Amino acid sequence: QxxxxxxxxxxxxxxxxxxxxxxxxxxxxxxxxxWEGWTWGAKHVWGMQPMGQQVPQTNLLWDISKNAELLLFWGCDQETTTWGWQGQLPSRLSYWWSELGIKQIYIAPDCNYANAVHADKWIPVLPNTDAALYLAIAYWWFKNGTYDKEYLETHAYGVDKFEDYVMGREDGVPKTPEWAAPITGVPARTIKALAEEWASKRTTVVIGNGGPAIRGPYSHEPARLQVLCLAMQGLGKPGCNQSKMIEWGLTNSLLQMSQPAPAAxxxxxxxxxxxxxxxxxxxxxxxxxxxxxxxxxxxxxxxxxxxxxxxxxxxxxxxxxxxxxxxxxxxxxxxxxxxxxxxxxxxxxxxxxxxxxxxxxxxxxxxxxxxxxxxxxxxxxxxxxxxxxxxxxxxxxxxxxxxxxxxxxxxxxxxxxxxxxxxxxxxxxxxxxxxxxxxxxxxxxxxxxxxxxxxxxxxxxxxxxxxxxxxPVADDWEKMPAGLSEFYEDPENHPLTTPTGRIEFYATGLAEHFPDDQERKPVPQWISKGESHQEGLDCERAKKYPLLVISNHPRWGVHAQHDDVTWLREIETCKIKGPDGYQYQPVWMHPVDAAARGIEHGDVVSVFNERGTVLGGAYITERVMPGAISMDHGAKYDPIALGEIDRGGVINTIVPGNITSKKACGMVVSGFLAEVEKTDLEALRKKYPEAFARECHVTAGPCLAGIVENSTGKKGA
The missing domain is CATH 3.40.50.740 (Rossmann fold)
Incomplete structure (x- = not known):
């Protein structure tokens, strides 16, 4: 890649x-x-071509620094995705915002690297359950009247239909914090406190691209719901936007740039x-x-x-x-x-x-x-x-x-x-x-x-x-409107690119074209399972595969690159050296889950479901919540049994094959079910002697010898 x-x-x-x-x-x-969830979901709520994330981003770094009181880093790790072209500036900004007294809350299943450094509070949430958390927050606001009702009357469409669903008038299930707690793993009291703090402070939601939260089954739902929650608190007013920490110049548009605009x-x-x-x-x-x-x-x-x-x-x-x-x-x-x-x-x-x-x-x-x-x-x-x-x-x-x-x-x-x-x-x-x-x-x-x-x-x-x-920086950069301020101040003359020009709590495009789609309804829903996916903890499959998998971008690589860099492999969160000397991809497990399976730190483990098995090295830590495991994508493929068992740790070999939902052809690479068990290496070695006999460099990993033929027809690099 x-x-x-x-x-x-x-x-x-x-x-x-x-x-x-x-x-x-x-x-x-x-x-x-x-940006899967944003494309297949959020575009139907607020438009935002080309990616479904907020544009404009203009002057948002300045706006946050001047006006924001609370930052919600949702599925964001700006200390890991520094390779996403924006260098170290997001890291430096995060330190600076802390110095300015702006509170940072991180919401993710794992205490990722940015979370560990910058967070005032970490709220662990089970993988792919963010939609339920957003719904419970919206419920608390509707119940207590702690949302901007006047704003919604002039800036939004279909709020009544969304409220009917959230309050349970549509399906008989109020989306209360108590309802969401067992789904998300977030205590009801924490959900209420988060909702109240969000409503009482000028709050910006900060994302990279959304991380695993928008690349799971039905990822269009949490993406849509994040936008609706932002809208309920006056999206576009000073200090209240969705801010990105990556790809500021990707589309060669000033609207994508959060920093002071250039003169050319x-x-x-x-x-x-x-x-x-x-x-x-x-x-x-x-x-x-x-x-x-x-x-x-x-x-x-x-x-x-x-x-x-x-x-x-x-x-x-x-x-x-x-x-x-x-x-x-x-x-x-x-x-x-x-x-x-x-x-x-x-x-x-x-x-x-x-x-x-x-x-x-x-x-x-x-x-x-x-x-x-x-x-x-x-x-x-x-x-x-x-x-x-x-x-x-x-x-x-x-x-x-x-x-x-x-x-x-x-x-x-x-x-x-x-x-x-x-x-x-x-x-x-x-x-x-x-x-x-x-x-x-x-x-x-x-x-x-x-x-x-x-x-x-x-x-x-x-x-x-x-x-x-x-x-040089543009002379008039300070005069450029910050974020969605123009829409906030005058929605009639600065409409969104939705069919109604407003924030659509009821997606008119989906209602017109896909009225019978039960997996992507006009009003965003909580979907644990459906025709396309059975990956929730309440599914029958969860009895056999009871853990939810998080798969992040690698901290020590770029997609599939750098997995063989020897000095990176010396870092304990990059590779775990097994008893056989092989360096395995780390599998983060909570001590409770590890103990229940007789797994200790450093053990070689098998992560598996019906789609296959991936070997890894157990990394036992409280930096991942119970019920979830984390295994970064990007490892070097080293198959033991081709299409069945991988020793290298390529977690994507066992992710779902189905697309995001029936009519949304995105990828699903996180928030899926698996089980973990200690690996019997000797049994595997006896069953697959040829795979274990392949040459492997002690510090660089799998070698090409025995796999690739050179131009002379002989095997070897």
């Missing part, structure tokens, strides 16, 4: 243009994996050679979440997901595979081979890659990530350090920069950039001129400067002589 902010050599689909030039292809479309907004899209999210020129496509199903069953259908930032209206468009007049998939070309580790039901994907309909798999990559193990041919890609490029920094928060990136060293071995590899293939097909538009790499780099939006500020010669150019 590499990228390293490459531009002219950008991966993630740089072969698309070439494939179009000689006949077309089926595109694997990225689902909105970083730079963009490298004109010369980015990877697959653009704006590219919808693909008559045949598949959402990433449905690739195994499509290959294994030969067909599938779904709604929406033309691309990961598609507008709300696209969710009502029906698609199918194969598309009319198009073929099934027979060849796979990947430059982002991290499916097993990063998406849903990785074991199903391993079966799909070996399906008889797939005749050839071609991968290009620097590090042979997990999916490369199924490739017929792997071409080596060089790193950013071996390529000439040009770039901007709109994400870091500290400065907005434009800078050329000359390579540090010559490319190692026979490696080329992703773009160069496609160019060489294009040349052999006689399509090089059409693919490159006749531009060399140096010409494309200079074009990046010319079209980025800063050519009027600094000359090409000055830029190369100095090596960078700092974009």
């Amino acid at each position: 590499h990228g390293e902010t490459k531009v002219v050599h950008g991966p993630h689909g740089c072969g698309r243009k070439l494939l179009r030039l000689f006949g077309g292809y089926t595109l694997q479309v990225r689902n909105p994996d970083s 907004l730079l963009s490298m899209w004109p010369v980015y050679t990877g697959g653009s999210v704006r590219d919808t020129n693909h008559p045949s496509f598949l959402p990433e979440t449905l690739v195994p199903k499509a290959i294994l069953e030969g067909k599938c259908d779904w709604y929406g997901c033309e691309q990961e930032m598609a507008p709300r209206e696209n969710q009502f468009v029906h698609y199918k595979y194969p598309a009319d007049g198009c073929s099934q998939i027979h060849l796979i070309w990947t430059d982002s081979p991290s499916w097993i580790t990063s998406w849903n039901d990785g074991n199903a994907f391993t079966r799909a890659m070996r399906h008889e309909s797939i005749e050839f798999v071609f991968a290009q990559h620097p590090w042979i990530e997990n999916d490369c193990l199924f490739a017929d041919v792997i071409l080596p890609v060089n790193t950013k350090l071996e390529e000439d490029d040009i770039n901007t920094d709109l994400f870091g928060g500290q400065m907005n920069l434009l800078f050329p990136e000359p390579k540090c060293i010559e490319p190692l071995g026979e490696s080329y950039s992703d773009y160069e590899i496609v160019c060489m293939i294009a040349e052999r097909l006689g399509l090089l001129e059409e693919y490159t538009d006749g531009l060399s790499i140096p010409e494309r780099i200079k074009m990046g400067y010319e079209k980025c939006g800063a050519a009027h500020l600094v000359s090409w010669e000055q830029l190369n002589e100095k090596g960078y150019y700092v974009i």
